[in-house]
Structure formats: C-alpha cells, structure tokens
Amino acid sequence: MSQHPERFTELAAEQQTLLHKSLRRFDIIFLLIAAIVGLETLGQVSTYGAEAFTWALVLAVVFLIPYGLIFAETGAAFSEEGGAYTWVRDAFGRPTAALASLLTWITQPVWVGGSMAFLAAETVSVYLSPLEHGSFADYLFKIVFVWLTVLAAVVSLRRGKWLPTSGAVLKVGLLVFFVGTTAAYAVQHGVAGISAGDFSPTLLGLFGSVPVLLFAFLGFESSNSAAGEMKNPARDIPVSIARSCATAALCYLVPILAILLVVPKGDITGIGGLLDAVATVFTVYGDAAPVMLKITAVCFVYILMSQGAAWMIISDRMQAMAAADGSFFGGFFGRFHPKLGTPVRVNLLSGVVATAFLLVAMQVTGSGSAVFGVVLSISISTFLLSYLLVIPAAVRLRTKYPDLPRPFRVPLPDGGFRALGGLAFAWILLGSWVAVFPGTLERLFGLDYQFEDTWGVSQLTFEAFTLGTLAFLLVLGVVGYVRGARVRRSVGTGASASVPAAHQPRD
Numbered sequence: 001m002s003q004h005p006e007r008f009t010e011l012a013a014e015q016q017t018l019l020h021k022s023l024r025r026f027d028i029i030f031l032l033i034a035a036i037v038g039l040e041t042l043g044q045v046s047t048y049g050a051e052a053f054t055w056a057l058v059l060a061v062v063f064l065i066p067y068g069l070i071f072a073e074t075g076a077a078f079s080e081e082g083g084a085y086t087w088v089r090d091a092f093g094r095p096t097a098a099l100a101s102l103l104t105w106i107t108q109p110v111w112v113g114g115s116m117a118f119l120a121a122e123t124v125s126v127y128l129s130p131l132e133h134g135s136f137a138d139y140l141f142k143i144v145f146v147w148l149t150v151l152a153a154v155v156s157l158r159r160g161k162w163l164p165t166s167g168a169v170l171k172v173g174l175l176v177f178f179v180g181t182t183a184a185y186a187v188q189h190g191v192a193g194i195s196a197g198d199f200s201p202t203l204l205g206l207f208g209s210v211p212v213l214l215f216a217f218l219g220f221e222s223s224n225s226a227a228g229e230m231k232n233p234a235r236d237i238p239v240s241i242a243r244s245c246a247t248a249a250l251c252y253l254v255p256i257l258a259i260l261l262v263v264p265k266g267d268i269t270g271i272g273g274l275l276d277a278v279a280t281v282f283t284v285y286g287d288a289a290p291v292m293l294k295i296t297a298v299c300f301v302y303i304l305m306s307q308g309a310a311w312m313i314i315s316d317r318m319q320a321m322a323a324a325d326g327s328f329f330g331g332f333f334g335r336f337h338p339k340l341g342t343p344v345r346v347n348l349l350s351g352v353v354a355t356a357f358l359l360v361a362m363q364v365t366g367s368g369s370a371v372f373g374v375v376l377s378i379s380i381s382t383f384l385l386s387y388l389l390v391i392p393a394a395v396r397l398r399t400k401y402p403d404l405p406r407p408f409r410v411p412l413p414d415g416g417f418r419a420l421g422g423l424a425f426a427w428i429l430l431g432s433w434v435a436v437f438p439g440t441l442e443r444l445f446g447l448d449y450q451f452e453d454t455w456g457v458s459q460l461t462f463e464a465f466t467l468g469t470l471a472f473l474l475v476l477g478v479v480g481y482v483r484g485a486r487v488r489r490s491v492g493t494g495a496s497a498s499v500p501a502a503h504q505p506r507d
Contacts, residue, residue, distance in 0.1 A: 008080075010490045011331050012324035016081055018336045025236040027161050028223050032244035034164035035310035036219045037171060037251045039274055039303060050198035051205040053256050056213055058201070060249045063427045064217045066420035067391075068245045069410045071221035072238040073417075074394040076407040079233035082321030083224030083314075084390045089325070091393035091400065094488065095481060098327035100393075102477045103386035104222075105319035105346075106353065107379050110469070112149055112308040113354030114361040114375030117142040120301045123275060127297035134362065142358055145305060150351035152309035153316055156340045164313065167306020170299055172247070175255050178278055182258040185281040191261040204447050208454075211435040214427060215380040216252055218387065220245055222314045238408035275300060316346040326488030328480040334487070374457060377435055378466050382473065384432040391428065395421035436466055 008016070048055075080086050084104060089097035121141050125131035131138045152163040220241045223230075230236060259277040278296055282289040320343030324334030337344045361375050399414055410417055434441060439459070442449035451459045 008321075009324065009326050009487050011326075011334055011487055012321060015321070015324045015334065015336045018338055018341055024231055025240055027165065028230065028236055028240040029244050029247075030165040030168040031161060031310055031313070032220055032223055032240060033172065033247055033251075034168035034306050035222065035314060036216070036244065037168070037248050038216055038307060039171065039300065048205050048209045050194050050260050051201050052209050052213075053253065053260060054199045054201045055206060055209050056253055056256055059210070059213050059217060059427070060253065063214065063424060064245055064249060067217070067424045068220060068241055070391065070394050070417070070420055070424065072241045072408050073406055073410050074397060075221050075224045075237040075241065076234050077404055078397060079224065079230075079237065081317065082325070083222060083318050084386070084393075085318050085322045085325070085327070087397060088389050088393040089327075091396040092389070094325070094327050096389055096393075098322060098481045098484075099477050100386050100389040101318055101322040101327065102473060102480070103382045104390075105315045105322075105350075106473055107383040107386070108308075108311040108315045109350040109354035110357045110375065110382065111379035112312070112350075113142075113146050113356070113358035115379060116149075116304050116308050117145045117354075117358055118361070118375070120145050120304045123297050123300050123304075127275065127279075127293060139362070143355060145301075146308075146354045146358060147351055149305055149308035149312055150347055150354070152306075153312035153347045153350070154340070154342055154344055156342060161313070164306050164310035167303050167310070170306075171303045172251065174296065174299055174303065175251055178274075178281070179254050179258050181281045181284060182262055182277070184284050185262060188284060194260060203445055204442060204449075207434050207438075207441050207447075210427070211377070211380045211384065211431040213252075214431040215376075215383060217248065218383060219311075220248075221390075222311075222318075234407040312347065312350055316343050316350055319343075320346045323484070324487070326484035326486075328484060330484045330487045374455060374462055374465060377438070377455075377462075378469050381432065381435040381466060381470065384428055384435055385470075387428045388425070388432060391421055391425045436470070438462070 074087060075083075078087055078090070085097050085101040087097075088100040121131055121138055124141060125138075131141060223240060224233070224237065255274070258281075259274065262277050262280045275293075275297065279293055282293055282296075285292055319328060320334055320336065322328045322334075323330065323332070323346070328334070333343075333345050333349060335345060336342060357375070395418055398417055410420070412420070438454070439449045439451050451462070455462055
C-alpha cells in the first residue's frame with residue numbers, strides 16, 4: 001500500500017510541536033477572503049474596459065473551477081503544516097520544493113512593500129491628507145504600513161487572525177455597499193455608455209488582463225500552509241476552498257462591472273480604479289458624500305493592511321517549514337516562537353524584504369501609478385511561476401500515492417484529474433509569459449502595443465526590474481538550499497519506517 005510520506009527533518013518535527021491549533025472553518029474562510037479578494041486588482045483589471053469582465057467570467061469558469069477542485073482534494077489529503085512546499089517536496093523532491101516555496105513566499109513582501117504600500121499611500125494622499133511622492137512623510141507612512149502587517153503575523157495566530165478576519169468582513173461589506181450605491185447612481189444618472197459590443201473578447205484584452213485575473217483568483221490552497229494549526233483540516237479545507245472561491249468570484253465580477261458602468265474606460269487607473277468609482281457614485285448622497293468618502297478611504301487602507309497581514313501569516317509559515325526542513329538557509333529561519341507559535345524570524349525577514357523592495361521601487365522613474373503597475377506585475381510573475389511547479393505536483397500526488405485516504409475526491413478518474421491540471425497549467429503558463437515579457441505575444445499576433453503608454457516606464461526599465469528580481473531569487477534559492485544541507489542530513493520523528501524508501505523526498 002502506498003502511504004503519504006510525512007518526512008520532516010528532526011528540526012521540522014520539533015517545530016510542529018510548537019503549533020497552536022486555533023483555526024476553525026470560519027477562520028479559514030475569512031482568512032482566504034482577506035488574502036485573495038484584492039481590492040487593488042479591481043482597478044488594474046478594469047483598465048482593460050468591458051471585455052475585462054468577459055475574461056473574468058471566462059476564467060471563473062475554465063480556470064477557477066478546475067483549480068479549486070484540484071486543491072480541494074489535495075489540501076484535504078495532504079494536510080500538514082507547510083502546504084504547497086510539502087506537496088512539491090513529496091512529488092518532485094526538496095530542490096524543486098525549495099524553489100516553489102521561495103517564489104510563493106517572496107511574492108508577498110514584494111507585493112506588500114512595492115504595491116500595497118503605494119496604493120495605501122495614494123489613497124491617503126488623495127482622499128485624506130496630501131503626501132508628496134518621495135517626501136519624508138511618504139516614506140514614513142509606507143514603512144509603518146509594512147511593519148504593521150508584519151506585526152499582525154508575529155503575534156499568536158489566536159490573536160493575529162482577527163485583523164484579516166475583520167478586514168475580510170469589512171471588505172465584503174464595502175463591496176456590497178458600493179454595488180448598491182452604484183445601482184442607485186445608475187438610476188439617477190445613467191451609465192458610462194457601455195454597449196454590448198464592448199464586452200466582446202479580444203486577444204489584446206486577453207494578454208493584458210489574464211495575468212492580473214489569475215493573480216486575483218490564485219491562492220485558495222494557501223491556507224494549507226497553516227494546516228497544522230487547524231482544528232480539523234481534512235474536513236474544513238474543501239468546504240473553505242469552495243465557499244471562498246464562490247465569494248471571490250462574486251467579489252470580483254460584480255464590482256468590476258460596477259466600475260465599468262460608472263467610470264469611462266479612459267479615466268480608470270490601476271492605482272485608483274475602485275475609489276475613483278466610489279467617489280463618482282457617492283455623489284448620490286449629496287452633502288454627506290465627502291465625509292463618507294473619507295471614511296471609505298480609511299476603511300480601504302485598513303482592508304489593504306489586513307490583506308497584507310493575511311498573506312504574511314500564510315506564506316511565512318510555509319517558508320519557515322521549508323527552512324526547518326533544510327530547504328532555506330537551514331535552521332535559523334526554521335524556528336517557531338515557543339510561546340507565540342509563529343515563525344517570528346521569517347516574519348521579520350519578510351518585513352526587511354518588503355522594506356528593501358519599497359525603497360528600491362521608490363527609485364523607479366515614473367509616477368506612483370506606474371510604479372504600482374510595474375511592481376504588481378513583478379509580484380504576479382513570481383506568484384504565477386510558482387504554480388508551474390505546484391499544479392503538476394498536485395496532479396502527481398494523486399497517482400503517486402493512490403491509496404492515501406482522501407476526505408474529498410474529485411469524481412473523475414486519474415486521466416480526468418490530469419486534464420483539469422493541464423487546463424489550469426496552460427492558463428498559468430500563458431499568464432506567466434505575459435507577466436514577464438509583456439508585449440511579445442501582442443507583437444507576434446500583429447497587435448499594436450505601446451509599451452511606455454501601457455506601463456509608464458521604458459521596456460528596458462521594466463525588464464531590468466523584473467528579470468533582475470527573478471535572477472536574484474534564483475541565486476538566493478540556490479544559496480539557501482546549499483546552506484540547508486546540515487539540517488537535511490537528519491530526518492526526524494515525522495518519518496515512518498513503514499513507508500518505502502523510494503517515497504522519501506529526494507535530496
């Protein structure tokens with residue numbers, strides 16, 4: 001009988017004894033909503049006009065459903081702390097898992113420091129109090145924003161989970177209120193002149209919007225990074241993925257349509273898209289509108305912070321388990337705090353990386369909107385590239401360990417399961433290429449593509465920033481893995497002598 005190889009090093013097995021089981025189904029669902037439903041992507045997607053809604057609907061059907069099914073099964077069956085890292089390790093060995101984990105983890109501090117902090121600062125500057133780009137106040141606000149998200153990840157999960165949970169509730173409430181207000185605005189003032197033909201999909205719209213849409217729809221399996229802290233992961237993970245996927249689809253599709261209805265395409269910006277639309281529709285409230293807009297801006301910044309905290313909580317745990325398992329600089333980063341039960345050292349490392357990337361991004365020539373778009377694209381690149389390893393790993397685990405109990409099983413034979421994986425993988429491959437090399441497919445198909453008009457920076461600057469980041473990560477991954485050799489030499493009490501040696505993760 002094939003069994004699941006729970007093969008952690010002695011250090012990793014020791015760290016699992018420090019975990020506090022404090023996540024219930026309610027917590028998991030709202031942690032996922034907080035992390036994945038991104039208000040920052042609504043405006044970026046909407047810049048592609050009405051067809052962005054069409055492509056979002058297409059991806060919700062032909063990507064989100066197969067992707068969700070794959071990881072509902074995998075997450076329930078392979079429910080140890082570390083999530084995607086342990087899946088790739090058990091499928092392809094530790095070196096590949098080290099790279100997948102690094103790409104997933106690094107996305108979050110880069111995104112928080114380089115995109116979320118910029119969006120939060122722009123929101124404060126426009127709607128609350130002016131912040132001159134590059135001023136001392138601008139730097140201070142962004143740095144404080146980063147470290148508050150880190151602090152939420154440092155405290156015990158029993159307490160820290162309430163920032164993402166409250167942010168998720170506030171986020172859904174804000175979107176519902178916005179959509180309702182949009183309906184009232186449309187009754188009074190009409191809509192922005194969208195015709196049925198504007199929803200027609202084009203290749204230009206596909207290539208432009210697919211990376212952002214995939215980024216928006218990915219991450220529902222990430223709660224498995226904290227599976228060792230769930231009360232009943234085998235039961236709760238499939239339900240949590242299903243409910244959060246459905247919620248996310250609605251929270252993207254309906255607000256995107258609402259933005260398109262009230263804001264002309266030429267006026268939509270990635271960094272201000274949602275709040276621009278909010279400012280427009282709030283005019284139905286008359287004299288109360290300015291105060292309501294300020295309150296909304298404060299809520300928006302809090303939601304952004306809670307979203308960053310949710311990802312820090314999730315991804316830092318995965319990277320800490322990778323370190324404890326000998327795949328990232330050995331034991332130093334692989335330790336959980338004995339009282340808090342949190343990976344404090346990786347939390348602090350995330351804060352340092354986020355701050356460093358923030359400082360580098362501040363030096364990129366271009367407007368705040370341009371920097372936001374470029375750094376968001378880099379975050380998208382690293383995140384999508386990780387799934388080129390994680391999705392094949394999930395598919396392989398089904399056939400490699402066929403006798404492993406699966407609390408939820410996709411009602412398809414192995415060939416059908418592979419087809420689901422192949423479909424999801426194809427979308428990720430397309431999105432990864434477009435994110436790293438924007439404009440190349442457009443030119444291949446003879447489409448007009450003005451790089452600087454699209455990104456606000458030169459193609460040389462964009463590629464230097466993107467490829468430079470990926471090259472740095474490759475070097476970091478190799479060095480980190482080599483430095484973990486001492487930890488890998490000892491497989492601890494997590495090992496089971498009854499499992500054939502062939503099922504051990506390869507070193």
